[in-house]
Amino acid sequence: MRPTGRLHLGHYHGVLKNWVRLQHQHRCFFFAADWHALTTDYEHPQQVAEHTQDMIVDWLAAGVDPGSAVLFVQSRVPEHAELHLLLSMITPLGWLERVPTYKDQQEQLRDKDLATYGFLGYPLLQGADILAYKATLVPVGEDQVAHLELTREVARRFNHLYGREVDFETRVQAALRKLGRKQAQLYEDNRRAYQERGDQEALAVAQALIRGQANISLGDRERLLGNLEGGGIIVLPEPQPLLTATARMPGLDGRKMSKSYGNAIGLREDPDAVAQKLRTMPTDPARVRRSDPGDPEKCPVWSLHQVYSDDAQRAWVQEGCRSAGIGCLDCKKPLVDAVQAELSLFRERARPFEDDPGLVREIIAGGCEQAREQARETLDEVRQVMGLGYR
Structure with missing residues (x-):
């Protein structure tokens, strides 16, 4: 970051x-x-x-x-x-x-x-x-x-x-011997199945087999993994x-929250400043008066309810806004409480490091x-x- x-x-x-x-x-x-x-x-x-x-x-x-x-x-x-x-x-x-x-x-x-x-x-x-x-x-x-x-x-x-060594094949054979006969045979069977038929499942089985080996060095592990796909050492895994x-996370104006947009709430911001920002958020422009019905889908406050409110709270917002049964400040109050509760934990956990x-x-x-x-x-x-x- x-x-x-x-x-x-x-x-x-x-x-x-x-x-x-x-x-x-x-x-x-x-x-x-x-x-x-x-x-x-x-x-x-x-x-x-x-x-x-x-x-x-x-x-x-x-x-x-x-x-x-x-x-x-x-x-x-x-x-x-x-x-x-x-x-x-x-x-x-x-x-x-x-x-x-x-x-x-x-x-x-x-x-x-x-x-x-x-x-x-x-x-x-x-x-x-x-x-x-x-x-x-x-x-x-x-x-x-x-x-x-x-x-x-x-x-x-x-x-x-x-990822190529002059003696790559010799080193691969030496690494296989460290696996033991049964494990080495399983490796070879799956390697051939992948290289001859493109069997992706066989490749995954062989890779898991090698990564699960605790008795081989990192270099041998990389040689055996590289050999599966016909290459050399995998120095830098993809x-x-x-x-x-x-x-x-929606910002105070409904756009993505960003400091450059001026619509953000800081994790350790002063509680009074946070409350002021939330209370003065823009709302549905159709609600000029308290008695005017609104549409939550056109209101940035609704976007924050989708983050902080449960289903019952969101249903209350939808019904109250569309019927003008609640005002915009009523709608914002539970958000103020939820955001303040979340941020109070941040401030508490940050305090020892600030001090x-x-x-x-x-x-x-x-x-x-x-x-x-x-x-x-x-x-x-x-x-x-x-x-x-x-x-």
């Missing part, structure tokens, strides 16, 4: 709730993408560090747990930059120029000079962010799947260029999209070291296969 400062309810319902769920199902890496922030805001870097600290406090208040996931800052793990550099040596320029967001953002951000290498190359830096950890799954919405494909293409090209349902910034720095430092440990292993292997393994 790019550090843009304190987060709002759109971030919580759209991203953070999902992160909290995923951290108990997978080994997760969540990082503040401060280098990415510079791709479009390189002229104003003064607040990046402060925004990063504020953003991570909001993650912690939302329930992201440094004991369950790795939380770190991108620029504190220089292996991201080195892998980005090495991958740039093999990435065709045309691949970057055809990334859908490249021209789209240039159009949307015409007030900024984005004719920079950093902006052109940021999708490759995103790829390095993923590949440095040999990530198998990346949580994305459907609109981001095409973006992830660049990372997959780069990993595929890297493995094609460098990450798969983990499609996630992304909740669209002790050193605690946040300790969490970041610990996460950065965990991330570097994993990324160093990947970079050691990448350097070796690229001929940079000097002794």
